[in-house]
Amino acid sequence: MLGHHALLVLADRDGLGGLQEAARPFRELFHVHRQYSFCKAPVLVAPCCGTPRSGSDGSDLGGSRGGFKHVIRPAEQRRECVMDDRLIVALDVPNAVAGLDLAGRLGDAVGFYKIGLGMLTGGGLALANELKQEHGKRIFLDMKLFDIGATVEAAVRGLAQFDLDFLTVHGDPHVVAAAKQGAAGSNLKILGVTILTSLDRADLDAGMMQAGDLHQITVERAARAFEAGADGIICSPREAADIRALPGSRLIVTPGVRPAGSALGDQKRVETPASAIAAGVDHIVVGRPVWQAADPRAAAQAILAELA
Numbered sequence: 001m002l003g004h005h006a007l008l009v010l011a012d013r014d015g016l017g018g019l020q021e022a023a024r025p026f027r028e029l030f031h032v033h034r035q036y037s038f039c040k041a042p043v044l045v046a047p048c049c050g051t052p053r054s055g056s057d058g059s060d061l062g063g064s065r066g067g068f069k070h071v072i073r074p075a076e077q078r079r080e081c082v083m084d085d086r087l088i089v090a091l092d093v094p095n096a097v098a099g100l101d102l103a104g105r106l107g108d109a110v111g112f113y114k115i116g117l118g119m120l121t122g123g124g125l126a127l128a129n130e131l132k133q134e135h136g137k138r139i140f141l142d143m144k145l146f147d148i149g150a151t152v153e154a155a156v157r158g159l160a161q162f163d164l165d166f167l168t169v170h171g172d173p174h175v176v177a178a179a180k181q182g183a184a185g186s187n188l189k190i191l192g193v194t195i196l197t198s199l200d201r202a203d204l205d206a207g208m209m210q211a212g213d214l215h216q217i218t219v220e221r222a223a224r225a226f227e228a229g230a231d232g233i234i235c236s237p238r239e240a241a242d243i244r245a246l247p248g249s250r251l252i253v254t255p256g257v258r259p260a261g262s263a264l265g266d267q268k269r270v271e272t273p274a275s276a277i278a279a280g281v282d283h284i285v286v287g288r289p290v291w292q293a294a295d296p297r298a299a300a301q302a303i304l305a306e307l308a
């Protein structure tokens with residue numbers, strides 16, 4: 001598959017001088033992995049030794065020269081972790097090694113992870129594959145794609161070859177429609193971003209966005225994204241109830257979620273986890289309140305307890 005080749009190329013970058021640094025997190029990721037036991041089956045993982053390898057189930061994982069292999073296992077060979085996947089933890093840490101370490105500390109408390117732009121050059125796709133294939137986690141790849149339709153379609157077609165659950169694009173109808181074309185034939189769900197939760201009306205003015213009530217604009221963007229075929233939308237929990245009431249409403253995923261007393265950071269339109277779920281949200285995305293906590297697992301468990 002193309003997805004396999006892309007990762008092999010990245011892992012083989014050692015010979016390319018300036019790309020040496022980009023390859024390092026990948027090598028470390030699989031070094032770290034060998035020392036972890038998560039909540040999942042003890043399957044052979046990807047360190048590369050140049051000879052064909054077999055999984056613990058006897059499956060051929062293939063071999064690769066000086067790199068690792070992107071493995072997609074049949075669903076029946078994976079151990080899916082059964083958890084409350086309404087909570088999606090944003091792994092906004094610098095690289096795949098730190099992401100794997102954090103996921104290890106969260107263990108079976110968290111079943112759904114978001115990997116975003118901050119990890120694009122730090123092994124994000126390798127981590128996505130690792131968490132999905134080897135640890136049974138669900139994966140939300142947050143790329144917020146925006147471009148002409150043909151380019152978005154091509155990008156999504158490539159990403160759809162990875163075993164991902166959600167992918168973000170901007171919620172503009174031409175972007176959503178192109179992304180859906182690119183995802184055709186896969187299980188990848190396309191989520192359209194409405195208005196970022198870190199923005200308020202003054203930010204929209206600064207960006208020369210349409211005048212009017214931000215709440216209404218967000219709901220209207222959600223409606224247009226759904227009409228263009230989006231499987232879901234990203235909004236603030238504050239708009240969720242009105243978006244849930246739209247005809248044809250589908251998945252609603254909300255960042256901008258803060259447990260009571262948590263620092264807002266750069267988020268402006270926030271609600272608590274319980275308020276978000278009460279507003280009809282399917283999944284909440286929480287980053288800093290979990291990964292910056294002294295005890296991330298306890299922080300995640302406290303959020304989940306609030307949802308119960």
Ligand SMILES: O=C(O)c1cc(=O)[nH]c(=O)n1[C@@H]1O[C@H](COP(=O)(O)O)[C@@H](O)[C@H]1O
Pocket residue numbers: 090092114116142144168193195196197198234235255256257265267285286287288289
């Ligand atoms: O698409 C997103 O995930 C997203 C959209 C949005 O409107 N606001 C928003 O914060 N996000 C992402 O959600 C995460 C929120 O992180 P925290 O603010 O640390 O909880 C970050 O990874 C953001 O990139």
